[in-house]
Amino acid sequence: MEPADARGVARRSGRRPGNPGTREAVLAAARAAFAERGFDGATIRAIATAAGVDPALVHHYFGNKDKLFLAAVEAPEDPAEFLPEVLAGGNDRLGENVVRMLLKVWDGPARPAALALVRSAVVNEWTAKLLREFLVSQILRRVVGTLGLPAAEREARGSMAASQLIGLVMTRYVLKVEPLASASPESLVAAIGPTVQRYLTGDVDLPAQQKR
Template sequence: MVRRTGRRPGNPDTRDAILAAARSAFAEKGYDGASIRAIATGAGVDPALVHHYFGTKDKLFLAAMNMPLDPGEIIPEVLAGDPEGLGERLVRMFLTVWDSPAGKAGVGLLRSAMSSDWTARMFRDFVVTQVLRRVMNAVPMPPEEAPLRVSLVASQLAGLAMVRYVLKVEPLASTPREVLVAAVGPTIQRYIFGDLPKPKAAD
Protein backbone atom coordinates (compact mmCIF):
# COMPACT_ATOMS: atom_id res chain seq x y z
CA MET A 1 0.00 0.00 0.00
CA VAL A 2 1.34 3.44 -0.95
CA ARG A 3 1.50 5.91 1.92
CA ARG A 4 0.76 9.53 1.16
CA THR A 5 3.05 12.23 2.42
CA GLY A 6 2.45 15.86 3.31
CA ARG A 7 -0.18 17.66 5.36
CA ARG A 8 -3.59 16.00 5.52
CA PRO A 9 -6.55 18.05 4.27
CA GLY A 10 -8.22 17.95 7.70
CA ASN A 11 -11.73 19.13 8.55
CA PRO A 12 -13.09 21.49 5.85
CA ASP A 13 -15.20 23.33 8.44
CA THR A 14 -12.14 24.09 10.55
CA ARG A 15 -10.18 25.25 7.53
CA ASP A 16 -13.05 27.48 6.38
CA ALA A 17 -13.37 28.96 9.88
CA ILE A 18 -9.66 29.82 9.90
CA LEU A 19 -9.90 31.42 6.44
CA ALA A 20 -12.94 33.47 7.46
CA ALA A 21 -11.16 34.70 10.59
CA ALA A 22 -8.04 35.44 8.55
CA ARG A 23 -9.92 37.48 5.95
CA SER A 24 -11.57 39.49 8.71
CA ALA A 25 -8.28 40.09 10.54
CA PHE A 26 -6.31 41.00 7.43
CA ALA A 27 -9.02 43.37 6.22
CA GLU A 28 -9.36 45.06 9.62
CA LYS A 29 -5.72 45.23 10.71
CA GLY A 30 -3.75 44.70 7.52
CA TYR A 31 -1.12 42.05 6.92
CA ASP A 32 1.37 43.41 9.46
CA GLY A 33 -1.22 44.02 12.18
CA ALA A 34 -2.92 40.62 11.98
CA SER A 35 -1.33 37.83 14.01
CA ILE A 36 -1.68 34.07 13.80
CA ARG A 37 -2.72 34.02 17.46
CA ALA A 38 -5.50 36.56 16.90
CA ILE A 39 -6.71 34.72 13.81
CA ALA A 40 -6.75 31.45 15.74
CA THR A 41 -8.77 33.10 18.51
CA GLY A 42 -11.24 34.43 15.97
CA ALA A 43 -11.64 30.94 14.49
CA GLY A 44 -11.89 29.31 17.92
CA VAL A 45 -8.88 27.06 17.37
CA ASP A 46 -5.37 26.66 18.71
CA PRO A 47 -2.63 28.62 16.85
CA ALA A 48 -0.84 25.34 16.19
CA LEU A 49 -3.83 24.25 14.12
CA VAL A 50 -3.49 27.34 11.92
CA HIS A 51 0.12 26.38 11.24
CA HIS A 52 -0.98 22.79 10.62
CA TYR A 53 -3.39 23.82 7.87
CA PHE A 54 -1.50 26.72 6.28
CA GLY A 55 2.10 26.70 7.48
CA THR A 56 3.23 30.32 7.52
CA LYS A 57 1.43 33.64 7.79
CA ASP A 58 2.37 34.32 4.15
CA LYS A 59 0.70 31.08 3.04
CA LEU A 60 -2.41 31.87 5.09
CA PHE A 61 -2.62 35.34 3.54
CA LEU A 62 -2.35 33.92 0.02
CA ALA A 63 -5.06 31.38 0.80
CA ALA A 64 -7.29 34.12 2.22
CA MET A 65 -6.75 36.10 -0.99
CA ASN A 66 -7.44 32.96 -3.04
CA MET A 67 -4.27 33.69 -5.01
CA PRO A 68 -3.24 30.95 -7.45
CA LEU A 69 0.51 31.61 -7.08
CA ASP A 70 3.08 32.40 -4.42
CA PRO A 71 5.24 35.47 -5.16
CA GLY A 72 7.88 34.01 -2.86
CA GLU A 73 8.53 31.36 -5.48
CA ILE A 74 9.03 33.76 -8.41
CA ILE A 75 10.55 36.87 -6.80
CA PRO A 76 14.02 35.23 -6.61
CA GLU A 77 14.05 35.20 -10.42
CA VAL A 78 13.51 38.96 -10.41
CA LEU A 79 16.34 39.49 -7.95
CA ALA A 80 18.79 37.35 -9.89
CA GLY A 81 21.19 39.26 -12.12
CA ASP A 82 22.63 42.75 -12.22
CA PRO A 83 20.85 45.56 -10.33
CA GLU A 84 20.86 47.58 -13.57
CA GLY A 85 18.22 45.26 -15.02
CA LEU A 86 15.99 44.98 -11.96
CA GLY A 87 13.32 47.34 -13.27
CA GLU A 88 12.92 45.43 -16.52
CA ARG A 89 12.90 42.06 -14.77
CA LEU A 90 10.22 43.26 -12.36
CA VAL A 91 8.00 44.49 -15.20
CA ARG A 92 8.60 41.28 -17.17
CA MET A 93 7.62 39.11 -14.20
CA PHE A 94 4.56 41.27 -13.55
CA LEU A 95 3.33 41.04 -17.14
CA THR A 96 4.12 37.33 -17.40
CA VAL A 97 1.94 36.61 -14.38
CA TRP A 98 -0.91 38.82 -15.57
CA ASP A 99 -0.76 37.29 -19.07
CA SER A 100 -1.01 33.78 -17.57
CA PRO A 101 -4.18 31.99 -16.36
CA ALA A 102 -3.33 33.25 -12.86
CA GLY A 103 -3.83 36.77 -14.15
CA LYS A 104 -7.58 36.22 -14.37
CA ALA A 105 -7.72 36.14 -10.56
CA GLY A 106 -5.78 39.40 -10.48
CA VAL A 107 -8.21 41.06 -12.89
CA GLY A 108 -11.13 39.99 -10.72
CA LEU A 109 -9.48 41.32 -7.58
CA LEU A 110 -8.58 44.61 -9.23
CA ARG A 111 -12.13 45.14 -10.43
CA SER A 112 -13.49 44.29 -7.01
CA ALA A 113 -11.00 46.61 -5.32
CA MET A 114 -12.51 49.54 -7.19
CA SER A 115 -15.83 49.11 -5.37
CA SER A 116 -14.92 47.31 -2.13
CA ASP A 117 -12.80 48.82 0.64
CA TRP A 118 -12.20 45.31 2.02
CA THR A 119 -10.84 43.99 -1.26
CA ALA A 120 -8.85 47.18 -1.85
CA ARG A 121 -7.02 46.78 1.45
CA MET A 122 -6.37 43.09 0.89
CA PHE A 123 -5.12 43.71 -2.64
CA ARG A 124 -2.93 46.61 -1.50
CA ASP A 125 -1.40 44.49 1.25
CA PHE A 126 -0.79 41.68 -1.21
CA VAL A 127 1.06 43.92 -3.65
CA VAL A 128 3.11 45.69 -0.98
CA THR A 129 3.93 42.84 1.44
CA GLN A 130 4.13 39.87 -0.89
CA VAL A 131 5.71 41.45 -3.96
CA LEU A 132 7.25 44.88 -3.55
CA ARG A 133 8.55 44.46 -0.01
CA ARG A 134 10.35 41.27 -1.00
CA VAL A 135 12.07 43.14 -3.81
CA MET A 136 12.87 46.25 -1.79
CA ASN A 137 14.26 44.26 1.16
CA ALA A 138 16.87 42.86 -1.19
CA VAL A 139 17.84 46.27 -2.60
CA PRO A 140 20.10 48.54 -0.52
CA MET A 141 18.42 51.90 0.02
CA PRO A 142 17.96 54.44 2.81
CA PRO A 143 15.11 53.12 5.00
CA GLU A 144 13.46 56.54 5.08
CA GLU A 145 13.13 56.44 1.27
CA ALA A 146 11.78 52.90 0.97
CA PRO A 147 8.05 53.66 1.59
CA LEU A 148 7.92 56.30 -1.14
CA ARG A 149 9.90 54.20 -3.59
CA VAL A 150 7.61 51.22 -2.96
CA SER A 151 4.54 53.40 -3.46
CA LEU A 152 5.89 54.81 -6.73
CA VAL A 153 6.59 51.32 -8.09
CA ALA A 154 3.14 50.15 -6.99
CA SER A 155 1.46 53.13 -8.68
CA GLN A 156 3.18 52.37 -11.98
CA LEU A 157 2.40 48.66 -11.96
CA ALA A 158 -1.19 49.07 -10.72
CA GLY A 159 -1.84 51.65 -13.42
CA LEU A 160 -0.37 49.36 -16.04
CA ALA A 161 -2.56 46.48 -14.88
CA MET A 162 -5.69 48.63 -14.85
CA VAL A 163 -5.18 50.08 -18.33
CA ARG A 164 -3.96 46.86 -20.00
CA TYR A 165 -6.10 44.18 -18.35
CA VAL A 166 -9.22 45.84 -16.94
CA LEU A 167 -9.93 48.84 -19.18
CA LYS A 168 -8.12 47.18 -22.11
CA VAL A 169 -7.15 50.48 -23.67
CA GLU A 170 -5.56 50.04 -27.11
CA PRO A 171 -2.88 49.90 -28.28
CA LEU A 172 -1.51 49.22 -24.78
CA ALA A 173 -3.78 46.20 -24.30
CA SER A 174 -2.27 44.36 -27.26
CA THR A 175 1.26 45.73 -27.16
CA PRO A 176 3.83 42.88 -27.04
CA ARG A 177 5.17 42.18 -23.58
CA GLU A 178 8.79 42.98 -24.36
CA VAL A 179 7.86 46.37 -25.81
CA LEU A 180 6.24 47.26 -22.49
CA VAL A 181 9.21 45.87 -20.58
CA ALA A 182 11.51 48.18 -22.53
CA ALA A 183 9.17 51.16 -22.12
CA VAL A 184 8.20 50.83 -18.45
CA GLY A 185 11.29 49.09 -17.05
CA PRO A 186 13.46 52.25 -16.98
CA THR A 187 10.78 54.12 -15.03
CA ILE A 188 10.63 51.36 -12.42
CA GLN A 189 14.44 51.37 -12.33
CA ARG A 190 14.43 55.11 -11.63
CA TYR A 191 11.86 54.74 -8.88
CA ILE A 192 14.04 52.13 -7.18
CA PHE A 193 17.52 53.58 -7.66
CA GLY A 194 17.19 57.14 -8.97
CA ASP A 195 17.39 60.35 -6.98
CA LEU A 196 14.14 61.38 -5.36
CA PRO A 197 13.13 65.03 -5.79
CA LYS A 198 13.47 67.12 -2.67
CA PRO A 199 10.36 68.99 -1.45
CA LYS A 200 10.55 72.70 -2.14
CA ALA A 201 10.70 75.01 0.83
CA ALA A 202 7.53 76.97 1.48
CA ASP A 203 7.64 80.61 0.48
Protein backbone atom coordinates (compact mmCIF):
# COMPACT_ATOMS: atom_id res chain seq x y z
CA MET A 1 0.00 0.00 0.00
CA GLU A 2 3.03 2.29 0.24
CA PRO A 3 4.84 4.00 -2.62
CA ALA A 4 7.47 1.26 -2.58
CA ASP A 5 4.74 -1.30 -3.27
CA ALA A 6 3.27 0.79 -6.01
CA ARG A 7 6.64 1.13 -7.67
CA GLY A 8 7.20 -2.61 -7.46
CA VAL A 9 3.82 -3.10 -9.05
CA ALA A 10 4.61 -0.66 -11.77
CA ARG A 11 7.81 -2.42 -12.61
CA ARG A 12 6.07 -5.75 -12.90
CA SER A 13 3.08 -4.52 -14.89
CA GLY A 14 4.93 -2.15 -17.14
CA ARG A 15 2.52 0.66 -16.25
CA ARG A 16 3.55 3.60 -14.14
CA PRO A 17 1.11 4.04 -11.23
CA GLY A 18 1.62 7.80 -11.35
CA ASN A 19 0.20 7.80 -14.85
CA PRO A 20 -3.22 9.45 -14.63
CA GLY A 21 -4.43 6.97 -17.22
CA THR A 22 -3.86 4.03 -14.87
CA ARG A 23 -6.69 4.89 -12.49
CA GLU A 24 -9.06 5.37 -15.42
CA ALA A 25 -7.94 2.10 -17.00
CA VAL A 26 -8.73 0.26 -13.76
CA LEU A 27 -12.14 1.95 -13.51
CA ALA A 28 -12.96 1.10 -17.13
CA ALA A 29 -11.97 -2.54 -16.59
CA ALA A 30 -13.98 -2.58 -13.36
CA ARG A 31 -17.12 -1.22 -15.08
CA ALA A 32 -16.87 -3.88 -17.77
CA ALA A 33 -16.27 -6.68 -15.27
CA PHE A 34 -19.05 -5.65 -12.87
CA ALA A 35 -21.53 -5.20 -15.72
CA GLU A 36 -20.64 -8.52 -17.35
CA ARG A 37 -20.16 -10.75 -14.34
CA GLY A 38 -21.99 -8.89 -11.59
CA PHE A 39 -20.54 -7.76 -8.30
CA ASP A 40 -19.98 -11.28 -7.00
CA GLY A 41 -18.51 -12.68 -10.21
CA ALA A 42 -16.02 -9.88 -10.79
CA THR A 43 -12.64 -10.19 -9.10
CA ILE A 44 -10.00 -7.58 -8.40
CA ARG A 45 -7.46 -9.96 -9.93
CA ALA A 46 -9.33 -10.16 -13.26
CA ILE A 47 -9.96 -6.42 -13.29
CA ALA A 48 -6.27 -5.75 -12.67
CA THR A 49 -5.29 -8.12 -15.46
CA ALA A 50 -7.72 -6.46 -17.89
CA ALA A 51 -6.31 -3.05 -16.96
CA GLY A 52 -2.71 -4.30 -17.28
CA VAL A 53 -1.78 -3.58 -13.65
CA ASP A 54 -1.00 -5.61 -10.57
CA PRO A 55 -3.90 -6.42 -8.20
CA ALA A 56 -1.94 -4.78 -5.38
CA LEU A 57 -2.14 -1.48 -7.23
CA VAL A 58 -5.91 -1.77 -7.46
CA HIS A 59 -6.05 -2.34 -3.71
CA HIS A 60 -3.67 0.56 -3.23
CA TYR A 61 -5.84 2.93 -5.24
CA PHE A 62 -9.30 1.80 -4.27
CA GLY A 63 -9.12 -0.28 -1.09
CA ASN A 64 -11.53 -3.21 -1.33
CA LYS A 65 -13.94 -4.46 -3.99
CA ASP A 66 -16.86 -2.48 -2.53
CA LYS A 67 -14.92 0.78 -2.78
CA LEU A 68 -13.74 -0.03 -6.31
CA PHE A 69 -17.32 -0.75 -7.27
CA LEU A 70 -18.57 2.54 -5.80
CA ALA A 71 -15.86 4.41 -7.70
CA ALA A 72 -16.68 2.53 -10.92
CA VAL A 73 -20.37 3.45 -10.80
CA GLU A 74 -19.53 6.96 -9.56
CA ALA A 75 -21.84 6.43 -6.59
CA PRO A 76 -22.46 9.78 -4.91
CA GLU A 77 -22.48 8.19 -1.45
CA ASP A 78 -21.29 4.99 0.18
CA PRO A 79 -24.40 3.18 1.45
CA ALA A 80 -22.29 1.37 4.05
CA GLU A 81 -21.90 4.66 5.89
CA PHE A 82 -25.65 5.05 6.36
CA LEU A 83 -26.34 1.48 7.23
CA PRO A 84 -25.85 1.69 11.00
CA GLU A 85 -28.46 4.44 11.20
CA VAL A 86 -30.91 2.46 9.02
CA LEU A 87 -30.49 -0.67 11.12
CA ALA A 88 -30.44 1.06 14.51
CA GLY A 89 -34.23 0.98 14.87
CA GLY A 90 -34.40 -2.79 14.58
CA ASN A 91 -36.28 -5.01 12.15
CA ASP A 92 -39.69 -3.50 12.85
CA ARG A 93 -38.59 -0.03 11.76
CA LEU A 94 -36.50 -1.11 8.78
CA GLY A 95 -39.12 0.00 6.24
CA GLU A 96 -39.51 3.53 7.53
CA ASN A 97 -35.78 3.90 8.15
CA VAL A 98 -34.86 2.83 4.62
CA VAL A 99 -37.35 5.32 3.15
CA ARG A 100 -36.10 8.06 5.51
CA MET A 101 -32.48 7.45 4.49
CA LEU A 102 -33.31 7.30 0.78
CA LEU A 103 -35.05 10.69 1.00
CA LYS A 104 -32.22 12.16 3.09
CA VAL A 105 -29.67 11.21 0.42
CA TRP A 106 -31.86 12.33 -2.49
CA ASP A 107 -32.90 15.59 -0.83
CA GLY A 108 -29.24 16.33 -0.06
CA PRO A 109 -26.23 17.43 -2.12
CA ALA A 110 -25.85 13.98 -3.74
CA ARG A 111 -29.04 14.40 -5.76
CA PRO A 112 -27.50 15.60 -9.06
CA ALA A 113 -25.01 12.73 -9.09
CA ALA A 114 -27.67 10.21 -8.06
CA LEU A 115 -29.96 11.51 -10.77
CA ALA A 116 -27.17 11.23 -13.33
CA LEU A 117 -26.66 7.59 -12.33
CA VAL A 118 -30.37 6.76 -12.71
CA ARG A 119 -30.60 8.60 -16.04
CA SER A 120 -27.60 6.77 -17.38
CA ALA A 121 -28.97 3.42 -16.20
CA VAL A 122 -32.26 3.95 -17.98
CA VAL A 123 -30.76 4.68 -21.38
CA ASN A 124 -27.76 2.38 -21.18
CA GLU A 125 -28.16 -1.37 -20.69
CA TRP A 126 -24.65 -1.57 -19.36
CA THR A 127 -25.12 1.10 -16.73
CA ALA A 128 -28.46 -0.52 -15.86
CA LYS A 129 -26.54 -3.66 -14.94
CA LEU A 130 -24.17 -1.62 -12.80
CA LEU A 131 -27.00 0.19 -11.02
CA ARG A 132 -28.73 -3.13 -10.41
CA GLU A 133 -25.54 -4.52 -8.91
CA PHE A 134 -25.23 -1.39 -6.79
CA LEU A 135 -28.76 -1.80 -5.45
CA VAL A 136 -28.40 -5.50 -4.85
CA SER A 137 -24.85 -5.74 -3.50
CA GLN A 138 -24.50 -2.41 -1.71
CA ILE A 139 -28.00 -1.76 -0.37
CA LEU A 140 -30.53 -4.59 -0.46
CA ARG A 141 -28.18 -7.36 0.55
CA ARG A 142 -27.03 -5.41 3.58
CA VAL A 143 -30.49 -4.35 4.66
CA VAL A 144 -32.25 -7.65 4.00
CA GLY A 145 -29.20 -9.57 5.15
CA THR A 146 -29.86 -8.52 8.74
CA LEU A 147 -33.19 -10.38 8.77
CA GLY A 148 -31.77 -13.91 8.75
CA LEU A 149 -33.94 -15.15 5.87
CA PRO A 150 -33.26 -18.01 3.43
CA ALA A 151 -31.51 -16.83 0.25
CA ALA A 152 -34.51 -17.12 -2.11
CA GLU A 153 -36.77 -15.19 0.23
CA ARG A 154 -34.06 -12.59 0.81
CA GLU A 155 -33.82 -11.87 -2.90
CA ALA A 156 -37.59 -11.88 -3.45
CA ARG A 157 -38.19 -9.47 -0.58
CA GLY A 158 -35.25 -7.31 -1.62
CA SER A 159 -36.50 -6.97 -5.18
CA MET A 160 -39.98 -6.00 -4.01
CA ALA A 161 -38.58 -3.38 -1.65
CA ALA A 162 -36.45 -2.13 -4.55
CA SER A 163 -39.55 -1.73 -6.71
CA GLN A 164 -41.14 0.65 -4.20
CA LEU A 165 -37.92 2.56 -3.46
CA ILE A 166 -36.98 3.05 -7.12
CA GLY A 167 -40.56 4.07 -7.83
CA LEU A 168 -40.41 6.67 -5.08
CA VAL A 169 -37.25 8.11 -6.64
CA MET A 170 -38.80 8.14 -10.12
CA THR A 171 -42.10 9.69 -9.01
CA ARG A 172 -40.59 12.33 -6.73
CA TYR A 173 -37.33 13.30 -8.44
CA VAL A 174 -37.62 12.35 -12.11
CA LEU A 175 -41.28 12.64 -13.13
CA LYS A 176 -42.20 14.97 -10.22
CA VAL A 177 -45.76 13.78 -9.80
CA GLU A 178 -47.59 15.94 -7.25
CA PRO A 179 -48.32 15.95 -4.37
CA LEU A 180 -45.66 13.30 -3.81
CA ALA A 181 -42.94 15.41 -5.45
CA SER A 182 -43.18 18.24 -2.90
CA ALA A 183 -44.41 16.28 0.10
CA SER A 184 -42.43 16.46 3.33
CA PRO A 185 -40.00 13.56 3.83
CA GLU A 186 -41.70 12.52 7.07
CA SER A 187 -45.12 12.30 5.44
CA LEU A 188 -43.61 10.01 2.79
CA VAL A 189 -41.93 7.91 5.46
CA ALA A 190 -45.38 7.47 7.03
CA ALA A 191 -47.09 6.74 3.71
CA ILE A 192 -44.53 4.49 2.03
CA GLY A 193 -42.51 3.06 4.95
CA PRO A 194 -45.22 0.47 5.75
CA THR A 195 -45.05 -0.87 2.18
CA VAL A 196 -41.31 -1.40 2.37
CA GLN A 197 -41.73 -2.94 5.83
CA ARG A 198 -44.34 -5.36 4.51
CA TYR A 199 -42.05 -6.38 1.64
CA LEU A 200 -39.10 -6.91 3.98
CA THR A 201 -40.69 -8.64 6.97
CA GLY A 202 -44.46 -8.91 6.44
CA ASP A 203 -46.84 -11.55 5.23
CA VAL A 204 -46.52 -11.33 1.44
CA ASP A 205 -46.86 -13.66 -1.52
CA LEU A 206 -43.32 -13.86 -2.83
CA PRO A 207 -42.84 -13.36 -6.58
CA ALA A 208 -42.35 -16.75 -8.21
CA GLN A 209 -40.75 -17.79 -11.50
CA GLN A 210 -42.87 -18.18 -14.60
CA LYS A 211 -42.17 -21.90 -15.10
CA ARG A 212 -41.78 -23.91 -11.94
